[in-house]
């Protein structure tokens with residue numbers, strides 16, 4: 001669920017204020033100093049059913065993070081939990097540690113609450129500071145190369161970097177992820193399907209999870225050949241319809257696809273320039 005815009009702006013402002021205590025040249029962002037300045041005394045990696053949580057123990061704030069997550073996902077979770085110091089007053093104590101209902105699923109989990117979405121936005125803003133991220137993203141047409149550069153500069157996951165790119169790219173970008181999976185109603189009906197999608201600049205995007213990707217699609221071609229693919233294609237996923245320029249690459253068992261509304265390599269700024277850099 002998308003947080004109200006004023007809350008979203010507040011999350012971005014809080015992250016920028018917190019970042020101003022660090023040198024802007026020190027990248028990736030050193031989360032330990034930022035956590036300490038928010039009263040967090042320890043970050044503990046243990047096995048959890050959730051990605052992480054912020055708890056109050058003996059008057060101290062402690063972040064627990066799932067030790068099974070890769071480092072980049074742990075960093076995002078820690079940044080998300082720092083966000084909870086601003087946006088959540090009631091915190092569980094250590095009694096609720098193992099219970100999933102107290103924990104957070106971070107990095108834009110499906111069906112997350114507006115507070116969780118707010119902490120994700122805070123996390124993105126904290127890990128990929130706007131000035132440094134803008135320098136990378138403005139260098140050209142939205143690309144997977146650009147996402148990889150965000151990942152290596154800021155030590156974040158592909159998903160978080162793709163979100164940041166879609167947020168501040170000079171053209172409209174929707175991100176979709178597809179993977180081979182069954183429908184919940186039929187375990188044998190395994191196909192390449194739409195798994196997840198976001199469009200940070202659009203409030204009303206309807207993307208039906210489990211929609212099958214047509215076999216002739218560039219997304220299928222990328223998935224089965226394991227080669228990057230891009231070009232124009234007519235899409236029909238929920239409200240994502242019509243001719244779009246797609247940029248696809250396979251990561252593990254999923255395909256990341258950047259969907260560009262107006263732009264293409266021949267028209268890199270799009271017909272409707274983004275307002276961010278005006």
Ligand SMILES: [Zn+2]
Pocket residue numbers: 080081084103104105115116119
């Ligand atoms: Zn959370």
